Amino acid sequence: MANSLLSAVSEVARAAGAMAFARWRGEFASWDKVPGEIVCEIDLAANDMLRAALGKLDPEAGWFSEETADSAERLMRSRVWVVDPIDGTRDFVRGRPGWAVSVALVEGGRAMLGVLDAPARGEHWAAELGKGATLNGVPVHTRDRTQLAGARVPAEILPKADSDLTMVFRPNSIALRMAMVANGEADLLAATRWGHEWDIAAAALIAQEAGATVTDARGQTLRFNSTKGEMFGVLCCAPGIHAAAVERLRERAAVAVLR
Numbered sequence: 001m002a003n004s005l006l007s008a009v010s011e012v013a014r015a016a017g018a019m020a021f022a023r024w025r026g027e028f029a030s031w032d033k034v035p036g037e038i039v040c041e042i043d044l045a046a047n048d049m050l051r052a053a054l055g056k057l058d059p060e061a062g063w064f065s066e067e068t069a070d071s072a073e074r075l076m077r078s079r080v081w082v083v084d085p086i087d088g089t090r091d092f093v094r095g096r097p098g099w100a101v102s103v104a105l106v107e108g109g110r111a112m113l114g115v116l117d118a119p120a121r122g123e124h125w126a127a128e129l130g131k132g133a134t135l136n137g138v139p140v141h142t143r144d145r146t147q148l149a150g151a152r153v154p155a156e157i158l159p160k161a162d163s164d165l166t167m168v169f170r171p172n173s174i175a176l177r178m179a180m181v182a183n184g185e186a187d188l189l190a191a192t193r194w195g196h197e198w199d200i201a202a203a204a205l206i207a208q209e210a211g212a213t214v215t216d217a218r219g220q221t222l223r224f225n226s227t228k229g230e231m232f233g234v235l236c237c238a239p240g241i242h243a244a245a246v247e248r249l250r251e252r253a254a255v256a257v258l259r
Contacts, residue, residue: 003128003131005057005058005105005113006113006115006126006128008057009054009057009103009105009113009115010115010117010124010126012049012050012053012054012057012103013050013101013103013115013116013117013124014117014119014124015049015053016046016049016050016053016085016101016117017100017101017117017118017119017124018119019042019045019046019049020042020045020046020085020086020092020099020101020119021119021120023042024042024092024095024120025095028040028041028042029041030089030093038089038090038093039067039089040086040089040092040093042086042092043066043067043085043086043089044067044085046067046085046086046101047065047066047067047068047083047085050065050081050083050085050101050103051063051065051068051081051083054081054083054103058079058081058105060077060078060079061077061079061080061081061105062074062075062076062077062079062080062081062225063080063081063083064080064081064082064083064197064198064225064229065081065082065083065084065085065198066083066084066085066196066198066199067085070229072227074225075225075227078107078108079105079106079107079112080105080106080107080224080225081103081104081105081106082103082104082105082106082111082197082198082201082202082224082225083102083103083104083198084101084102084175084198084199085101086099086100086101087099087100087101087102087116087173087174087175087176087198087199088100088171088172088173088174088175088176089172090172091171091172091173096120096171096172097118097120097121097171098120098121098170098171098172098173098176099118099120099171099172099173099176100116100117100118100121100123100173100175100176101115101116101117101118102114102115102116102173102175102198102199102201102202102203103115103116103202104201104202104205104224106201106224106225109223109224109225109226110129110223110224111129111201111202111204111205111224112128112129112205113126113127113128113129113205114126114127114201114202114203114204114205114206115127115202116175116176116179116202116203116206118173118176121171121176122136123135123136123176123179124136124137125140125179125182125202125203125206126206127202127205127206127208127209127210128209129205129209130209131209132209132210133182133205133206133207133209133210135179135182135183140182140183140184140210141182141184141210141211142181142182142184142207142210142211142212142238142239143184143187143238144238144240145187145238145240145241146240146241147241148164148165148188148241148244148245148248149164149165150164150165150166151165151166151187151188151237151238151241152165152166152167152168152185152186152187152188153165153166153167153168153186153187153188153189153190154167154168154169154170154171154177154180154186154189155167155168155170156170161248162248165188168180168185168186174189174191174195174199174200174203174234175199175200175202175203176203177189177236178200178203178204178206178207178212178214178234178236179203179206179207181207181210181212181236181237181238182203182206182207182209182210182211182212183210187237187238187241188235188236188237188238188241188245189234189235189236189237190217190233190234190235190236190237190245190249191217191233191234191235192217192232192233192249192252192253192256193232193233193256193259194230194231194232194233194257194259195230195231195232195233195234196229196230196231197224197225197226197229197230197231198229200222200231200234201224203236204222204234204236207236211238211239212236212237212238212239213235213236213237213238213239213242214234214235214236215234215235215242215246216231216232216233216234216235217232217233217234217235217249217253217256217257218232218233218246218249218250218253218257219235219242219243219246222234232253232256232257233253233256235249
């Protein structure tokens with residue numbers, strides 16, 4: 001895949017990010033799609049911008065986005081755009097900087113390129129399969145770590161069983177929390193609940209290309225553009241602690257996967 005496509009996708013994500021940033025901390029409508037899931041009019045505007053622009057870049061690719069009704073038609077396409085127009089909407093609505101535009105292009109179940117644009121944090125992340133990951137154009141790398149105890153986790157609270165871990169700042173966007181692992185700002189991100197592919201597709205590639213190990217909560221390989229577009233949790237961490245993290249999460253994951 002030509003690097004020119006990644007550059008073009010980056011520009012599209014930047015444009016959507018700039019539009020959202022211009023209205024951030026301003027006046028706009030927001031509401032709950034379902035209890036606990038907030039959306040705002042900027043999500044929808046960004047979604048429309050991204051769909052139009054990305055559709056021009058690859059008209060043959062399918063579309064899977066948090067703010068578009070899903071269609072089984074995407075399953076018939078060899079390539080699919082997997083998009084979260086604003087990941088971390090809760091932070092966006094509250095005037096906090098922990099949100100990002102997330103765009104991935106998936107082919108054959110694998111993310112081939114991924115972009116996160118987080119203008120409120122001054123961050124633009126990009127990755128292409130097999131070609132590394134960058135933050136603001138500078139290559140990033142996951143930190144080496146072999147001991148789970150003391151690992152830095154983006155969190156506001158930790159369960160007693162994880163009291164040996166170290167909390168660091170937690171943006172609302174799970175994609176940005178994964179990017180923190182890519183950049184060595186954190187060592188571990190773990191979620192043990194069912195989630196959507198659009199939340200993590202771009203960030204998973206960015207983290208992997210930076211040297212992190214990224215799996216579902218049970219340590220299994222991630223595959224995108226699935227029938228339901230869901231997966232059970234995510235585990236993103238330094239390779240040297242992945243096995244220990246899977247083991248620690250084993251019982252919790254076994255219970256949570258049934259919910």
